[in-house]
Amino acid sequence: MEKRVVFNHRVLPYLLLAPQIVITLVFFIWPAVQALKQSVLLEDAFGLSSEFVWLDNFADLFGDPFYMASLWTTAVFSVSVALLALSAALYLAVQADRVVRGAMAYKTLLIWPYAVAPAVAGVLWLLLFSPALGLLPHLLRDVGYEWNHNVKGGQAMVLVVIAASWKQISYNFLFFLAGLQAIPRSLIEAAAIDGAGPARRFWTIVFPLLTPTTFFLLVINVVYAFFDTFGIIHSVTQGGPAGATNILVYKVFSDGFIGLDLGGSAAQSVVLMGIVIALTVVQFRYVERRVHY
Amino acid sequence: MRFPNRLTLAAALLATGAAAAPALAQTEIQWWHAMGGALGERVADIAAGFNATQSDYKVVPTNKGNYTENMTAGIAAFRSGKPPHILQVFEVGTATMMSAKGAVKPVYQLMAESGEAFDPKAYLSTVAGYYMDPDGNMLSMPFNSSTPVLYYNKDAFQKAGLDPDQPPKTWAEVAEAVKKTQAAGYPCGFTTAWQSWIQLENFSAWHNLPIGTKANGFGGLDTEFMINSQAHVKHIQQLADWQKDKTFVYGGRRNNGVALFNSGECVMLTESSAGYASVKKSAQFDFGTGMLPYWPDVGSPPQNTIIGGATLWVFDGHPADDYKGVAKFFTYLSSPEVQAEWHQGTGYLPITLGAYELSKQQGFYEKNPGTETALKQMTLNPPTENSRGLRFGNFVQIRDIINEELEAVWGGSKSAQQALDSTVERGNKLLRKFERASK
Numbered sequence: 001m002e003k004r005v006v007f008n009h010r011v012l013p014y015l016l017l018a019p020q021i022v023i024t025l026v027f028f029i030w031p032a033v034q035a036l037k038q039s040v041l042l043e044d045a046f047g048l049s050s051e052f053v054w055l056d057n058f059a060d061l062f063g064d065p066f067y068m069a070s071l072w073t074t075a076v077f078s079v080s081v082a083l084l085a086l087s088a089a090l091y092l093a094v095q096a097d098r099v100v101r102g103a104m105a106y107k108t109l110l111i112w113p114y115a116v117a118p119a120v121a122g123v124l125w126l127l128l129f130s131p132a133l134g135l136l137p138h139l140l141r142d143v144g145y146e147w148n149h150n151v152k153g154g155q156a157m158v159l160v161v162i163a164a165s166w167k168q169i170s171y172n173f174l175f176f177l178a179g180l181q182a183i184p185r186s187l188i189e190a191a192a193i194d195g196a197g198p199a200r201r202f203w204t205i206v207f208p209l210l211t212p213t214t215f216f217l218l219v220i221n222v223v224y225a226f227f228d229t230f231g232i233i234h235s236v237t238q239g240g241p242a243g244a245t246n247i248l249v250y251k252v253f254s255d256g257f258i259g260l261d262l263g264g265s266a267a268q269s270v271v272l273m274g275i276v277i278a279l280t281v282v283q284f285r286y287v288e289r290r291v292h293y
Numbered sequence: 294m295r296f297p298n299r300l301t302l303a304a305a306l307l308a309t310g311a312a313a314a315p316a317l318a319q320t321e322i323q324w325w326h327a328m329g330g331a332l333g334e335r336v337a338d339i340a341a342g343f344n345a346t347q348s349d350y351k352v353v354p355t356n357k358g359n360y361t362e363n364m365t366a367g368i369a370a371f372r373s374g375k376p377p378h379i380l381q382v383f384e385v386g387t388a389t390m391m392s393a394k395g396a397v398k399p400v401y402q403l404m405a406e407s408g409e410a411f412d413p414k415a416y417l418s419t420v421a422g423y424y425m426d427p428d429g430n431m432l433s434m435p436f437n438s439s440t441p442v443l444y445y446n447k448d449a450f451q452k453a454g455l456d457p458d459q460p461p462k463t464w465a466e467v468a469e470a471v472k473k474t475q476a477a478g479y480p481c482g483f484t485t486a487w488q489s490w491i492q493l494e495n496f497s498a499w500h501n502l503p504i505g506t507k508a509n510g511f512g513g514l515d516t517e518f519m520i521n522s523q524a525h526v527k528h529i530q531q532l533a534d535w536q537k538d539k540t541f542v543y544g545g546r547r548n549n550g551v552a553l554f555n556s557g558e559c560v561m562l563t564e565s566s567a568g569y570a571s572v573k574k575s576a577q578f579d580f581g582t583g584m585l586p587y588w589p590d591v592g593s594p595p596q597n598t599i600i601g602g603a604t605l606w607v608f609d610g611h612p613a614d615d616y617k618g619v620a621k622f623f624t625y626l627s628s629p630e631v632q633a634e635w636h637q638g639t640g641y642l643p644i645t646l647g648a649y650e651l652s653k654q655q656g657f658y659e660k661n662p663g664t665e666t667a668l669k670q671m672t673l674n675p676p677t678e679n680s681r682g683l684r685f686g687n688f689v690q691i692r693d694i695i696n697e698e699l700e701a702v703w704g705g706s707k708s709a710q711q712a713l714d715s716t717v718e719r720g721n722k723l724l725r726k727f728e729r730a731s732k
Contacts, residue, residue, distance in 0.1 A: 066697075
C-alpha cells in the first residue's frame with residue numbers, strides 16, 4: 001500500500017506560492033526597479049521635466065568626499081550596533097535563563113523596548129543626554145566630563161549607537177532565550193559532571209549550539225542597522241554634528257524626502273541595496289560555514 | 294409587518310440624503326498646512342471664521358506634519374493628480390515652487406481672474422518682496438512670517454549691573470555684557486537658534502552684504518554663493534573663538550538652543566520673533582528683546598533683516614469656480630482684523646500695513662513690550678538687493694550643508710574660512726543641479 005501522499009496537481013503549487021510572489025513583486029521588486037530607473041534620471045520635484053543623465057547621479061556621489069565619509073560612518077555605526085545589541089542581548093538571555101524566581105517578570109521587562117518606535121526611542125535617549133536639560137550630562141559634569149553631542153561627533157555616535165542597540169536588544173534577547181532553552185540539559189549536565197566550569201560550558205557547548213541563532217541575528221541586525229535606524233538619527237542628531245552620524249540610509253531619507261532630490265536619493269538607495277546584498281552574500285557564504293546546525 | 298417598516302426606513306434614509314444635498318453643493322477648498330498645536334487651532338479658527346461669513350465655499354484645513362512633510366505631501370499629491378487647493382510652503386521652498394510652472398497658479402493671476410481687489414502695496418515690502426517674480430508680481434500669499442531678534446535675560450542684566458532696558462547693539466557690546474553676566478554667576482553668554490538663517494542669511498542682509506550673486510538668486514537660476522567673504526568669515530570665526538570662555542555656546546540645529554536660554558543658563562539668544570510666545574511661557578525670568586547685534590566695522594549701518602516662515606501656494610488644475618473661493622478666502626485672510634488677531638496671538642509678523650496700524654491703535658505693543666522690535670527691525674530701511682530675501686534652489690539641502698560645515702567649525706575640526714569655502718563650493722554644485730533640472 002502506498003502510504004506517501006502524492007500531489008499530482010500541476011497548478012496547485014503555483015497557486016499556493018502566488019500570494020507570496022505577488023507580495024514580493026509589489027513591495028520589493030517593483031520599488032527596487034523604480035529606484036533603479038529613478039537613479040539614472042534628473043528630475044524636478046514635481047516630475048514636470050525629466051532628463052536621462054546616464055550615471056551622473058552615481059558619479060556625483062562617488063566624487064563627493066562627504067559621501068565617502070558617510071560610507072565609513074555607516075560601517076562604524078552598523079558594526080557597533082550589531083556587536084552591542086548581540087552581546088548585550090546574549091548576556092541578558094544567559095542570565096534570564098538561569099533565573100528561577102520571577103523569570104517571567106524579567107523577560108517581560110526586557111522585551112518591552114521592542115515595542116517602542118525608533119523615533120520615540122531616539123527622543124527618550126536624547127532627553128537623557130540633552131546637554132541643556134538631560135540628567136546624564138549633569139552627572140557627568142560632576143565627575144569632570146563635558147558632554148555635548150551637539151559639537152562632539154564621537155559622543156553623538158555613541159549616543160545613536162546606544163539608542164539604536166537598546167531598541168534591538170529585546171528582539172535579540174527573545175531569540176537567544178529561545179535558542180538557549182532548546183539546548184538539551186543533559187549535555188550541559190554531562191559537561192558539569194566532567195568538571196567543566198560555567199565559563200567553559202558556555203564557550204564549548206552553549207555558544208557553538210547557539211550559532212544558528214547568532215548567525216540569523218547577525219544578518220537581521222546588520223540589515224536593521226543599515227535600514228531601520230533613520231528614525232533614531234532623525235530625532236537625535238539629524239546626521240550631525242558635521243556629518244558625524246550621517247549614515248547612508250539617513251542621507252537617502254534627507255536628500256529624497258526633505259531635499260526632494262529624487263535622482264540623487266535613488267542613486268544612493270541603489271548603492272545601499274548593493275551593499276546589503278553583498279554583505280548578505282558574504283555572510284551566507286563565509287560566516288555560515290562556521291555555523292553548526 | 295416587517296416589510297413596510299423597511300420601506301419607511303428606506304424613505305427616511307432618502308429623506309436624510311435629500312436634506313444633506315444642499316450642503317454638498319458647497320464647494321470644498323482643501324488647505325494643507327504645517328501648523329501644529331496651538332498654531333493649528335488658530336488656523337482652524339481662521340478657516341471657521343471664513344466659512345461663517347458665506348455659504349458657497351468651505352475651507353477645510355488639514356495638518357500634514359511639519360514644513361518639509363507638508364511640502365513633500367503636497368508635491369506627492371500633485372504627482373498623483375490630487376493636489377490640495379492651497380499648500381503652505383516655507384520660505385526656502387520658494388524657488389522649488391516657483392520653478393514648477395504649470396503646477397502652481399500665481400496669486401496675482403488668481404486674484405485678477407476672480408475679480409478680487411488685490412494690492413501688493415498693502416503688504417509689508419520686506420514680506421511681499423520675498424515672494425515676487427522679477428516683474429513685481431506676487432506669486433504666493435504671505436501667511437506667517439517672522440524675523441530673528443535678540444532675546445536677553447533682564448534679571449541677569451540687573452544682577453550684573455547692566456541697564457536692563459538697554460540690550461547690546463553691537464557684537465562688541467554683547468561680549469562686554471557677557472563678561473559682566475559671567476562675573477555675576479551666569480556661565481553661558483549667548484546661544485543661537487537656526488544658525489544658517491540667523492548667523493549667515495540674516496547676518497548678510499543686516500550688514501547689506503550679498504548672500505549670492507544675481508541679487509541673492511532673485512535675478513536668475515545661475516546664481517552663486519558669496520557667504521565666504523571676509524566679513525562672514527570674521528563673524529563665524531569670532532563665534533567659534535567665543536566658545537572657549539563660553540561667551541557663545543552652540544545649542545544644536547533648528548531651535549534647540551532656545552532651551553539653554555529658557556533654563557536661564559545662557560543670558561542672550563538670537564531666535565525667531567515667532568518664538569516669543571514659547572519663551573514667555575517657559576522662561577522663569579523677566580526678558581526683553583532687541584535688534585540683532587551688528588559689526589560697525591563692516592562698514593554699513595544696520596540695513597534690515599529678512600523673513601522666515603511660510604506662504605500659501607495655489608495648485609493649478611482645479612475647476613475654475615474653486616478658485617473664486619480661494620481668492621475670496623485670501624481676501625478674508627489679508628483683512629486687517631484677521632491679520633491683527635493672528636499676529637497678536639502667535640507672534641508672527643502682521644503681513645499687511647493695515648494690520649500693523651490696527652495693532653498699534655489697539656495698544657498691543659504697549660501692553661506687550663518687545664513684540665514690536667521685529668517689525669521695527671524689518672522696516673528699518675527700504676530693502677536693497679542684498680536684504681530683500683533669497684531665492685536658491687535645493688536650499689533645504691544646502692541649509693543642511695551649512696549646518697554640517699558650521700558644526701565642523703564649532704567642533705574645531707575646521708576654521709571658519711575652510712568651512713565657508715567648502716560650503717560655497719558644495720552649495721554651488723547643488724545650485725547647478727537645480728538649474729539643470731529646472732530647465
